[in-house]
Amino acid sequence: MRIKSIILSLFILFLVNSASFAQATDGSQLWFTNQQLSPKVKTAIPTTVCIQEESATFKIIKEELAKSFPALGVGDVSFTKKSTKNIVLIGTADSKAIASMVSEDEFAKLGDDGFLIRRKQGDGTILIAANTEFGALYGVYEFLRLLKTSATDLVEIDRVEIPSYQRRILNHWDNLDGTVERGYAGYSIWKWDELPGTISPRYEAYARANASIGINGTVLNNVNANPDILTKDYLEKVKVLAGIFRPYGIRVYLSVNFSSPKELGGLENSDPLNDQVKSWWNDKADEIYAMIPDFGGFLVKANSEGLPGPQDYGRTHADGANMLADALAPHGGIVMWRAFVYNPDGDDRAKQAYKEFVPLDGQFRKNVIIQLKNGPIDFQPREPFSPMFGAMKHTTLMPEFQITQEYLGFSDHLVFLSTLFEECLDTDTYAEGPNTTIARITDGEVYNDSITAIAGVANIGEDTNWCGHHFAQSNWYAFGRLAWNNKLSSAEIANEWLEQTFTQDADFVAQMKRVMLQSREAVVNYMTPIGLHHLMGWSHHYGPEPWCEVPGARPDWLPTYYHKADSMGIGFDRSTTGSEAVLQYAEPLRSIYDNVSTCPEMYLLWFHHLSWDYVLHNGNTLWDELCYKYSSGVDRVKVFQKIWDRMEGKVDAQRFKEVQAKLAIQATEAIWWRDACLLYFQTFSGKPIPEELDRPVHVLEKLKMLKFDMTHHN
Amino acid sequence: MRIKSIILSLFILFLVNSASFAQATDGSQLWFTNQQLSPKVKTAIPTTVCIQEESATFKIIKEELAKSFPALGVGDVSFTKKSTKNIVLIGTADSKAIASMVSEDEFAKLGDDGFLIRRKQGDGTILIAANTEFGALYGVYEFLRLLKTSATDLVEIDRVEIPSYQRRILNHWDNLDGTVERGYAGYSIWKWDELPGTISPRYEAYARANASIGINGTVLNNVNANPDILTKDYLEKVKVLAGIFRPYGIRVYLSVNFSSPKELGGLENSDPLNDQVKSWWNDKADEIYAMIPDFGGFLVKANSEGLPGPQDYGRTHADGANMLADALAPHGGIVMWRAFVYNPDGDDRAKQAYKEFVPLDGQFRKNVIIQLKNGPIDFQPREPFSPMFGAMKHTTLMPEFQITQEYLGFSDHLVFLSTLFEECLDTDTYAEGPNTTIARITDGEVYNDSITAIAGVANIGEDTNWCGHHFAQSNWYAFGRLAWNNKLSSAEIANEWLEQTFTQDADFVAQMKRVMLQSREAVVNYMTPIGLHHLMGWSHHYGPEPWCEVPGARPDWLPTYYHKADSMGIGFDRSTTGSEAVLQYAEPLRSIYDNVSTCPEMYLLWFHHLSWDYVLHNGNTLWDELCYKYSSGVDRVKVFQKIWDRMEGKVDAQRFKEVQAKLAIQATEAIWWRDACLLYFQTFSGKPIPEELDRPVHVLEKLKMLKFDMTHHN
Incomplete structure (x- = not known):
């Protein structure tokens, strides 16, 4: 590829104070939506970008910079280090300027896709170097991410990134x-x-x-x-x-x-x-x-x-x-x-x-x-x-x-x-x-x-x-x-995604990061807590059907194969007294999973069939714990709704309303899951739902009659 | 000891239907308070008790039976097996009658304190046999416990008990x-x-x-x-x-x-x-x-x-x-x-x-x-x-x-x-x-x-x-x-204690068993969740003082030695990057405790100093989890209060009121603990208490001024 230099004169200071221009409100821009620069980057704001090479990929690099900084003219200018401070220099070892600033040893470590980003303390030059144009592209995306998120201070940056997977x-x-x-x-x-x-x-x-x-x-x-x-x-x-x-x-x-x-x-x-x-x-x-x-x-x-x-x-x-x-x-x-x-x-x-x-x-x-x-x-x-x-x-x-x-x-x-x-x-x-x-x-x-x-x-x-x-x-x-x-x-991922996708407003990011990080545990709790699994509806896998029976169906496609609830208890015994699946794990996990008192409670009913009266480490019986877990899943979604409602005005109205509507569906369905599972399992346990918890709002027999035609749910 | 026979003619059927006589309401009678027989024992109700030997201990056995069944006359009568059905026969190998019914092998297994209780299916004779008079005494207490609790059906009983510890x-x-x-x-x-x-x-x-x-x-x-x-x-x-x-x-x-x-x-x-x-x-x-x-x-x-x-x-x-x-x-x-x-x-x-x-x-x-x-x-x-x-x-x-x-x-x-x-x-x-x-x-x-x-x-x-x-x-x-x-x-222990101490009312036992089994986790949560420890007040150990400083004090008597809270985080690093206390445990525990992602969360801050933003498996940050745990401890005590209030009329008024008053103290102090710890740790974390949780009702500076003179708290 032909070596060439392109200088983008970046009046980034101007942009820092301007409203972000790409604030689409339909989600189509993904994590490119919020182009606001982080206040943290101010002291390291680059003034010129030198792209050292030319290719389809380097063209993309140029366009990305132009998209992020549209106020700039983009010209092909020979690189001269003296011209200005806080230059951003992008390229591979093919470029002499890059090669002079990165050792061979350093290049050797970077591999195909890796890159380094380094800011020189003297003139503030930021170097983005890689062995390949793709490495350079990843480096530029990382650079843009750093400009638009608050986690890293660019002033001190000296970082090598090599991907975990090829x-x-x-x-x-x-x-x-x-x-x-x-x-x-x-x-x-x-x-x-x-x-x-x-x-x-x-x-x-x-x-x-x-x-x-x-x-x-x-x-x-x-x-x-x-x-x-x-x-x-x-x-x-x-x-x-x-x-x-x-x-x-x-x-x-x-x-x-x-x-x-x-x-x-x-x-x-x-x-x-x-x-x-x-x-x-x-x-x-x-x-x-x-x-x-x-x-x-x-x-x-x-x-x-x-x-x-x-x-x-x-x-x-x-x-x-x-x-x-x-x-x-x-x-x-x-x-x-x-x-x-x-x-x-x-x-x-x-x-x-x-x-x-x-x-x-x-x-x-x-x-x-x-x-x-x-x-x-x-x-x-x-x-x-x-x-x-x-x-x-x-x-x-x-x-x-x-x-x-x-x-x-x-x-x-x-x-x-x-x-x-x-x-x-x-x-x-x-x-x-x-x-x-x-x-x-x-x-x-x-x-x-x-x-x-x-x-x-x-x-x-x-x-x-x-x-x-x-x-x-x-x-x-x-x-x-x-x-x-x-x-x-x-937590890092949620943080940077929220800032790029919505806003850098600290309260918004803190609150919604909390929601995001808690959200998977919430769904575990309102669908399949304590190691339960495969309780969902037949074929479309939508909604709860722990009772599901389909004439002639493969047994391993039916929830009863997995939860094995009966009047004595619930759970799949995969311990050495059951299917012995625990033996497929290395020690000490084999023993840890095999022993009901050391098995992590999040996997308890995956590995063990336990009595409804089995007492967990926190003192709850298994039945009560199931009730608490299902309820806490529902309660958490209700909190998510409240937090989101408080975010009104911090995000555009379109996405605010669309997410709000989805959260309402989620809350409704969390309650549906809780009620369906607890009412159904209660037919086996015969035990009351602890009085301090909300009562079911559904009737089991009606839930059982729900049918959905979703062969091609799109 | 001289062999002798004592027959207590027990008209227990009469007692089953009578009100329990020893219903003291001041707690002085401990677990002997409720003498009501379990409905389950009816079919195995004994009519005669033969105590085969005489000694101070056998005298106690006799008195215990007399206390439990005061309507009986107690006389010294030669044992004759023909006289009646459902005889209870108590003694050691010194007694011919006992020796004829228990093999030498069986006696050998019982050791010093062990006993067996067995009901013969023919005439319903219940045998309580031991090697020593103390074994017989333990057997009689077990027999009386079985009569007054619902867990075991005496009809089928055939049990050997040997103590775990000498x-x-x-x-x-x-x-x-x-x-x-x-x-x-x-x-x-x-x-x-x-x-x-x-x-x-x-x-x-x-x-x-x-x-x-x-x-x-x-x-x-x-x-x-x-x-x-x-x-x-x-x-x-x-x-x-x-x-x-x-x-x-x-x-x-x-x-x-x-x-x-x-x-x-x-x-x-x-x-x-x-x-x-x-x-x-x-x-x-x-x-x-x-x-x-x-x-x-x-x-x-x-x-x-x-x-x-x-x-x-x-x-x-x-x-x-x-x-x-x-x-x-x-x-x-x-x-x-x-x-x-x-x-x-x-x-x-x-x-x-x-x-x-x-x-x-x-x-x-x-x-x-x-x-x-x-x-x-x-x-x-x-x-x-x-x-x-x-x-x-x-x-x-x-x-x-x-x-x-x-x-x-x-x-x-x-x-x-x-x-x-x-x-x-x-x-x-x-x-x-x-x-x-x-x-x-x-x-x-x-x-x-x-x-x-x-x-x-x-x-x-x-x-x-x-x-x-x-x-x-x-x-x-x-x-x-x-x-x-x-x-x-x-759970078994709570069940039998509640039935003997209060009542066999199934709702009472189920609810209060739940309270008892949850109670320790509640106190962990409102005092020292997630592996925290030693946050209590100086010397008397009453109430929270995570801030405690005493001039010239041994550092290892101060809470700060243990929680090590600072602006970065909280917890005692006992991993291999810290005090290396984990190395005192055998593998795999050493590795499990050492690794923050495998360390059981209940011990997390015991073994690790973690950032306030550290994210736990459930998606909560450490700070949020601390808030949730403290709050859940308080909430649980409030539930205990509600459950106990519903028990009014099921227990005597004196104990009802006394326990009710204690629960009010516990709820107050749980809130005190929550507020003191969260407000104090918040001075380091700088983070808000999640909005869905109750706000503190105390002011940190006032809590710090509380002093107690409890050198000899009795």
Whole structure:
């Protein structure tokens, strides 16, 4: 790339005092909404920006700076250090000016996507340096974030950022017909019918949003994959999207159907040991890479919930994954193979993925990565971690989080999922002794993996505000930020998101940060406290149906399989007296979970079936504690409503009213959940709700009669 | 003892339907107050009681039955099995009738104090058999308990009970001047001035109450021991008490002052390696045992809080304890040597006892037992366990609990301590891998100790209701029951205590059991939540004084030593970045406590100094969580008040009013604690109390001016 210098003269002082210009009130601007500079940056305010190189990505960098500081003229001017103070200098080692200020050792540490931001104390020059243009782009987004948030004082800045994961990927469960499985923000943003000819402006806005938080990969289509995605026609469409995303550092990946050779290629079967099948995949990989040279790879859901896979031919997951991996390896692609497998005839569902996959440890190719949901069941409001983390020591693992709120109130409930992601990442598996956290297992620290990755199932749709709920944007944001730095705290993330999305008003940020940080525990409490799980409605997963019975249904799709309530008590005995799922955890967790008196109370009914009269550490009986927890979930949502009402005037009227309306739905549904679960479980416990708690306002028999038609809830 | 038979013809059917006769309303009757029989026992109602032997203890058995069933005539009649059905047969292997019904193997299992209760399905004979008269006495108290409580159906009974601990001991911190250190129920029940001539009827009532719950030892005097207790005059008084207690199976022990040879014997010193000193103790032991042949032994607080001890002469705790042990050994006596030692100039107080004692492991005589407080500091509302449990593998250890509420609201607060005792006993130390609970370490299961013991610091005084608060009786009761069976649950204990003490009314028992079980968590929350400790007032330990400063005071007697609040945060860093107290725990606890994200939140500020903004698993910041916890403690007490008010008419008016008045004090003081701690800590955090919580009603500066003169609070 040609070395060139661009100086943007930034009259930022002017901007600090001006009203923020991008104050859109519909949520369409995501975390770019509030462009107000933080008062903290004043003493380090830059006056000139020198961009040292030229490329599509550097053009984006230039445009970002222009967007943030529209009052500036933008010109291509040779860089001269003497011209002014508080210069911002952006570039790679290709630029002499940069190379003179950063040592080779420092560059070596930065890797592909890392960057450094440093302010020289003399003339106040701020340096943003990276090995690649993408590193520079991430550095610029970080710089802009620092200008607009209050956490860091730019005056003293001297920071190196290196992402925790190499591949930071969104998974879209978007179908080719435009629907989104478990999507609650409207239809898909991918307009397959219009592509490749018509380009929605959303595509670039999407890329920009992702790049700004460090996301560098996207799986465009649903893991329940339609084979058609690999047809020439669809690949042409994918190619266009890949081209839009490329300068933002975002690679495209595709979910593939394991039967594609048969379905699409007309082969007799899709047996991974069949040479024709191998050839078909090799050819398909060549075809894809010819069109999309930086194509990321495949995501595969195989032999899971009825989808085809290698076991259809008596082959293993390793046989299937390795065959695809061999086809992609020459091009540098990877296979993300999902471990979300379970069988209705099998053992305790929580044990099955481990039983199927752990024996295959060590048999996977280096460019295969096993994609694991955080918990052993399925994205419940709270689960203990999947015991496969730490158990597959010779296999690369990546966490899969669900950003879309399939089990957490759809896009109607304000639930900040960062605390859920953080809880999982920080969990110590003890697989290699203390401090073998899931973060350290998956980011390569523990097992030195050559590939590292993390995935989040997107909550994005064509709704104006992208995610259906203004606060649901924070979950997309938080996923990206944690994928970039898995040591960030949810409090930091909430803080910076609120300031960029709404306002830097200290009271607003303090209050709403509190709401966000408490929100996940609230939903746990009003839906599935104390380790309960899978109490939701059949199929659509909307609302409470702990009583759910569907004639002929798979038992492991029914709540009674999980809560096992009876007149004696409630909970799933996964201890050594029950399904023995605890044995899949390393010591000391195995013993801790196995023993009812040491099992963390948040997992109590996950691992134990306990009497209604069982007394917890706080002195409450299990029944009373259930009542308190459900009630506290409801009460907390009511507090959220009051706090939000007090925020009127601190945010624009449109978002104020829209969030207010969603909170009313959430409060109503929290009460619905509380009443449904307590009234239903009370038919077993026979015990009264403690008199100091609110009484139910619903009647159980009426709740049982509610039916919803939500096959394609969008 | 001469074999004899006594038949009590019991027209119990009559009694079932009569009003309970012993319904005293002043609390003086303790758990003997409600003599109503449980409806459950009807089908197994005995008609005749045959007591097979004669002795002072069997006389008590006879009297107990007569007290419970006063309508009966009591006569000495030869036992004839044919005479009637549903006979109750009580005795030892000395009785032929008993010996014919219980095998030698069964007797062998029962040990000294164990018993069996069995109902034969044919003629309904109920057998209460033991190896000793004391075992028979315990069996009879159990039988009477079963008759008067609802938990067990006598029809099917076939139960063997063997106590968890051989020595189940109350420690009285009663001074010879009649005051009681940390006593909140009036002056001492021991009337030393009147003894040995005048015998208070309280002495036998005390023995009866203890025997009924299995307590078999009492240390009559304060561990801060006056040497005079070993004078001839005082031993004469002690002898009289021992004589009263003897038929109830209760041995007397004494606290001794280590300087007694010097103070009392006029020796030059009390050096344990001085032969004159040894002789003095040997002679003293001979003197005591000549007067009291079943004397239990000595309790010693040495080199602790200014008291003399072997270290005064450059000797170790082992030197001191062994010298006393050698004096007692020929008579079968034991030494209980307290490990409550700490030094103001030393390391973190929580570490000191461990550092002083663990190196001496294996050096103590077999008849020495180290008496350990449950936590490493001092009977706080909640502490993690003392790490000495499990660390001294070659030394016999006994837990010391505090029944009197020095740090838990004196006798003004309703706090059921059973949950505290249970929490400690059930704690897994992992000293020998999983399931090395403190219960199993101290009851001999883990290390096969030849002596086992447990101690509780009594809450007994001359108040009519014995303990100052009617519900404080339950703590004495619970200690005894857990000392007998350390696997009993607090819920079972609360249930049987309520039924015997108040009424079997199911609503009353259910509601008040709930209150009792929640009460300890309530006090933790309004006094010292989240691992805080030692925030109470100077010296008297009454009320909150987290700000306490006393010129020239030992720093380790000041709250600031423990909470370490500053503008950055709060808590005592005992992790590996701080005092390293965590290293005294076995793995995995060491790592679990060390890591802030795995440390149980109830111990968080015990082990960590954390920022006010630190976010807990539930999403609350530390500051907000503190506010919630303090508030929830207060709220819970308000609920207790409402529940108790609803109990009016279900209990006698006197106890109803007295408890009601105490609850009002507790609510007032809970608010005082909340306000004092939150307002004080707020001066550091600078953060607002969450708006949904009640505001403080006190002003910090006024709270700081409160002073109390309570040197001898009785």
